[in-house]
Amino acid sequence: MLELKGVTLAYGPVTAVHEATLRVAQGEIVTLIGANGAGKTTILRAVSRLIKPKSGAITFEGRDITGLSPDKVVRLGLAHCPEGRQVLALQSVRDNLELGAYIRSDTAGIRQDLDMVFGLFPRLRERAAQLAGTLSGGEQQMLAIGRALMCRPRLLLLDEPSLGLAPIIAQEIFHIIANLNQQGMTILLVEQNAHMAMRTAHRAYVLEAGLIVAQGDAKALAGDERVRKAYLG
Amino acid sequence: MSLAWFLQNLVNGLSIGSVYAVFALGYTLVFSVLGILNFAHGAVFTLGAYLTYVLAVGEFGLNGLLAGMTLPFKLPFALALLAGALLSGLAGVAVEHLAFRPLRKRGADALLALVSSLGVALILVNLIQYLFGAEIYSFPSDVLGTLPPAVILHVGEGLVAMRTIQVVLFGVSLLLLIGLAWFIQFTKQGKALRAVAENPDTASLLGISVDAFILGTFFISGLLGGLSGTLIGVSFGLSGPYFGVAYGLKALAVIVLGGLGSIPGAVLGGLVIGLAEAFLPPDMSSFKEAVPYALLFIVLLVRPQGLLGKNAEEKV
Ligand SMILES: Nc1ncnc2c1ncn2[C@@H]1O[C@H](COP(=O)(O)OP(=O)(O)O)[C@@H](O)[C@H]1O
Ligand SMILES: [Mg+2]
Numbered sequence: 001m002l003e004l005k006g007v008t009l010a011y012g013p014v015t016a017v018h019e020a021t022l023r024v025a026q027g028e029i030v031t032l033i034g035a036n037g038a039g040k041t042t043i044l045r046a047v048s049r050l051i052k053p054k055s056g057a058i059t060f061e062g063r064d065i066t067g068l069s070p071d072k073v074v075r076l077g078l079a080h081c082p083e084g085r086q087v088l089a090l091q092s093v094r095d096n097l098e099l100g101a102y103i104r105s106d107t108a109g110i111r112q113d114l115d116m117v118f119g120l121f122p123r124l125r126e127r128a129a130q131l132a133g134t135l136s137g138g139e140q141q142m143l144a145i146g147r148a149l150m151c152r153p154r155l156l157l158l159d160e161p162s163l164g165l166a167p168i169i170a171q172e173i174f175h176i177i178a179n180l181n182q183q184g185m186t187i188l189l190v191e192q193n194a195h196m197a198m199r200t201a202h203r204a205y206v207l208e209a210g211l212i213v214a215q216g217d218a219k220a221l222a223g224d225e226r227v228r229k230a231y232l233g
Numbered sequence: 234m235s236l237a238w239f240l241q242n243l244v245n246g247l248s249i250g251s252v253y254a255v256f257a258l259g260y261t262l263v264f265s266v267l268g269i270l271n272f273a274h275g276a277v278f279t280l281g282a283y284l285t286y287v288l289a290v291g292e293f294g295l296n297g298l299l300a301g302m303t304l305p306f307k308l309p310f311a312l313a314l315l316a317g318a319l320l321s322g323l324a325g326v327a328v329e330h331l332a333f334r335p336l337r338k339r340g341a342d343a344l345l346a347l348v349s350s351l352g353v354a355l356i357l358v359n360l361i362q363y364l365f366g367a368e369i370y371s372f373p374s375d376v377l378g379t380l381p382p383a384v385i386l387h388v389g390e391g392l393v394a395m396r397t398i399q400v401v402l403f404g405v406s407l408l409l410l411i412g413l414a415w416f417i418q419f420t421k422q423g424k425a426l427r428a429v430a431e432n433p434d435t436a437s438l439l440g441i442s443v444d445a446f447i448l449g450t451f452f453i454s455g456l457l458g459g460l461s462g463t464l465i466g467v468s469f470g471l472s473g474p475y476f477g478v479a480y481g482l483k484a485l486a487v488i489v490l491g492g493l494g495s496i497p498g499a500v501l502g503g504l505v506i507g508l509a510e511a512f513l514p515p516d517m518s519s520f521k522e523a524v525p526y527a528l529l530f531i532v533l534l535v536r537p538q539g540l541l542g543k544n545a546e547e548k549v
Contacts (some may be wrong), residue, residue, distance in 0.1 A: 050434055050437070050438075069437070069442065069444070070434075070438060071437050071440045071443070074437075074438065074439065074440035075440055082435065082438060086432060086435045086438075088427070088431050088432065088435065091427060091428070091431075095424050098421070099424055099428055099441075100439060102439045102440045103439075147439070151439070
């Protein structure tokens with residue numbers, strides 16, 4: 001469904017990711033783990049076209065998206081829930097969610113999905129009229145995920161959805177991720193919380209200082225001595 | 234200091250102040266989306282006034298490349314105003330393409346766009362001078378058709394004159410301000426525009442085309458500029474290609490007074506400065522041009538962020 005081939009990414013003269021090659025198949029949860037600064041966010045930002053690759057190709061459902069603008073990629077069915085929540089602080093929770101459905105015009109379907117998101121995150125329904133900036137960190141994370149769902153993506157990119165959350169809320173979020181996947185959504189999950197990520201995902205890639213150093217079945221990788229030492233402590 | 238005196242100044246102040254507000258909003262819109270002031274806005278203001286003049290009067294002046302030429306038609310004022318505003322909107326789009334987009338695409342420092350917009354302003358003003366000449370253009374007194382020039386109200390002992398043009402100024406401005414506020418606050422595209430202003434990356438991840446909204450913002454901004462240029466031109470005449478410069482500076486005072494980047498601030502700032510000018514005692518009228526800046530100075534001493542501005546943490 002999503003394929004990166006030899007993608008090199010740089011900020012100015014500094015290369016952040018070297019020739020990354022990775023693949024996400026329809027129906028999978030794939031996780032990309034690695035220490036802080038390894039280049040995980042950079043890869044996701046390249047997929048949603050916020051940064052241009054130095055070299056390499058990115059295809060989505062067989063289509064080369066390397067030359068598209070970010071908003072076009074969303075229209076192809078790829079949603080990106082960015083790191084650090086990035087809710088629109090100055091707009092209401094409901095407006096944030098409705099803007100998540102910006103590319104759609106099927107009013108009835110949007111209302112239905114709004115109900116679906118409120119069902120997933122009842123806290124958001126209670127706070128629908130509140131400005132998003134006044135939500136707690138966990139609530140903002142729920143809003144960011146809910147907002148990404150509002151465009152009915154076929155592929156969902158999640159960048160550290162558990163970052164800064166209380167363990168119990170993080171667990172809830174991983175539970176929701178697994179559920180979404182069971183309903184047919186393909187997910188690329190970036191995490192520092194390798195434990196939870198490996199348990200939720202089918203396959204995993206391990207990124208170290210911009211290089212993919214290991215990949216494979218999540219359960220098998222979780223058993224790998226080197227990965228255990230570095231990431232599962 | 235009678236009631237009539239007070240009402241007369243109120244009428245004068247609100248009508249001109251509402252135009253200041255519309256003009257200033259053009260700066261504010263671009264600023265809230267890009268975080269930069271567009272210094273070509275004053276030139277678009279001038280251009281709008283000239284274009285509307287030609288469309289309404291049907292002929293050019295006595296100097297410049299187009300001297301003595303006539304159009305095969307004359308539009309009624311309302312239509313000319315609309316057409317002039319739309320053309321100014323297109324001029325705004327051109328300003329974006331020339332002064333802002335190339336730098337943005339290269340990720341250049343925002344300050345550079347300030348300079349390039351100043352460059353485009355100079356080009357525009359010189360182009361106007363080249364085409365229209367440097368003379369004064371005055372709208373003919375019958376430009377508003379058969380409407381009476383003023384309505385006189387009796388208030389107690391005194392008289393209050395409401396000039397028709399003042400009603401037009403206030404009416405058109407009010408309509409625009411309400412329309413724009415409604416658009417930004419309540420419509421889907423308005424919310425998307427606010428998303429672009431708050432965080433362009435996040436907006437683009439929602440499928441919002443940031444480039445299209447920046448272009449749209451320059452169009453609306455140019456439209457507001459051209460329209461306010463025409464309204465002021467009809468009231469006071471077009472004093473030459475540089476007539477937008479003084480008003481441009483005044484509008485900058487308006488947005489800083491109201492709070493940089495704040496839309497309600499631009500409206501309030503415009504009205505406050507318009508009223509302050511109107512209520513200036515007649516024997517001090519030689520200081521009229523200094524009023525906005527004096528007011529600005531005093532307000533900034535007390536509230537550095539302006540009347541309705543947020544504290545400086547957002548955009549600079
Ligand atoms: N905007 C930026 N400008 C310059 N360097 C950056 C920028 N963002 C990230 N980097 C660098 O790129 C590398 C990868 O960062 P990132 O993708 O954010 O890592 P991760 O998400 O895995 O923590 C780091 O060395 C980081 O310092
Ligand atoms: Mg990251």
